[in-house]
Amino acid sequence: MTAHKTGTREDWLAARLELLDAEKELTRRGDELTRRRQELPWVPIDKEYRFETDDGAASLADLFRGRSQLLIYHFMFGPDYAAGCPSCSAIADGFNGSVVHLANHDVTLCAVSRAPLAKLQAYKGRMGWSFPWASSFDSDFNYDFGVAHTKEEWQSGVVEYNFRAMDVRPPEAGEENPMLAEIASSVGTDWPTYRREGPGVSAFALEDGVVYHTYSAYERGVDGIWGMYPWLDRAPLGRNESGFWWRRHDEYDSQ
Template sequence: MSDNKYSFPEIVSREEWTAERKELLKEEKEFTRQRDRLSAKRRKLPMVKIEKEYEFEGPDGKVSLLDLFEDRMQLIVYHFMFDPDWEEGCPSCSAWADQIARGHLNHLHARSTTLALVSRAPLAKISVFKKRMRWEIPWYSSYGSDFNYDFHVTQNESVKPVMYNYRDKATLEHLGQHYHIEGEQPGISCFLRIGDTVYHTYSTYGRGGEQVGGAHYFLDMTALGRQEDWEEPEGRATGLGAPAGSDKILYPDEYDGH
């Protein structure tokens, strides 16, 4: 591998490095406190009662949104992009899911929280792909349901006005985000149950889902970062990584050493 196309960090003495690291630590600690304050505000958000009866299909047949909780108090839904016309799920969604779908969800379950994937693809396609990926995480089909449209992770103007990340079509076009105007979109939604009543407490879209899953935040601690074109310093890892949407993002079973 040639090193001359990369822009590596400056080489300094241990003393100089330690001095700069201590300065950065001050900002990291403030960022942690700010993140804690933001999380507290998130917990204080009001909630909306779910009035509609959504129907999903799982391995054991038809289920309701309440069933997805698996008798726990909270439900986190990862809106996995898998269009009914596709034969495979989204590679980026697959990369995210693979970081947790092979592991144990015991720590979530111990806190009365269930994590599940929901896609608009029919269950038959989901089942084939899930088996190929060797995932154990619960995964349901919302095919034929309004669920994806109501939570703004499938954009189709003939069904519902465009709305993604709390922005309407005109705003998205103004921002140059035409890729969010049609089709399947990424997102995470959280629900709370009180008895048999379900409430929607939170949804995040786009890069909002990066804070869970793992790899991105591990990479943020490294000198080469995520190796995305938008990162600073410019040219740090040109052409090295696998940017979002890139054909370098492989399905989990396609990597060497799988």
């Protein structure tokens, strides 16, 4: 017998209607936040960034692929990684289906990582992905957009991430936290090397040949594009998380 509260269908319906009012309010609040995102000032990009893509060398403007809007997912795959971040991999599993719809709505979706292109292509093949993925190896792009940190910054103990200073000194080191060590090990490195990369999403606009930065989000600001979580939020037990439970889609015992 379940320990959870039970009731009649009438009890459920009354509680559900009350919850529906709260959900509608949340939807309206979300619409308002979307409007405010669109009202942020656009910042012109005056720095030349170079990327390596499947089609060769590219500028930031080239990543738009002829469209006026660009969404970039900052995928955690550093030069020293042997594989992509498992969390970013779970997020990216949802990209293939969205890319074509966005492309036909004047939006290009592209992942960008600091690992060399050959590493990205090999991992992309392993995962069965087809979305655009560019390498920013030897570029300042990831550093300038707040998702990569130098070894010296990390060793200083405090880095800037998600628009604030973060204390990354021990005991947060992976060696003292089994879950963090496990996550780092899953990409073939240690925790400090792993966490010099960070996840995020950035948006850009292209008008009259000028590229503008319009929006960026980090940490839980990326939750909305992590496809499994909206589903779990509607499941009977919710996220029900205990430790590092998710894996790359080809690493589960059963599919």
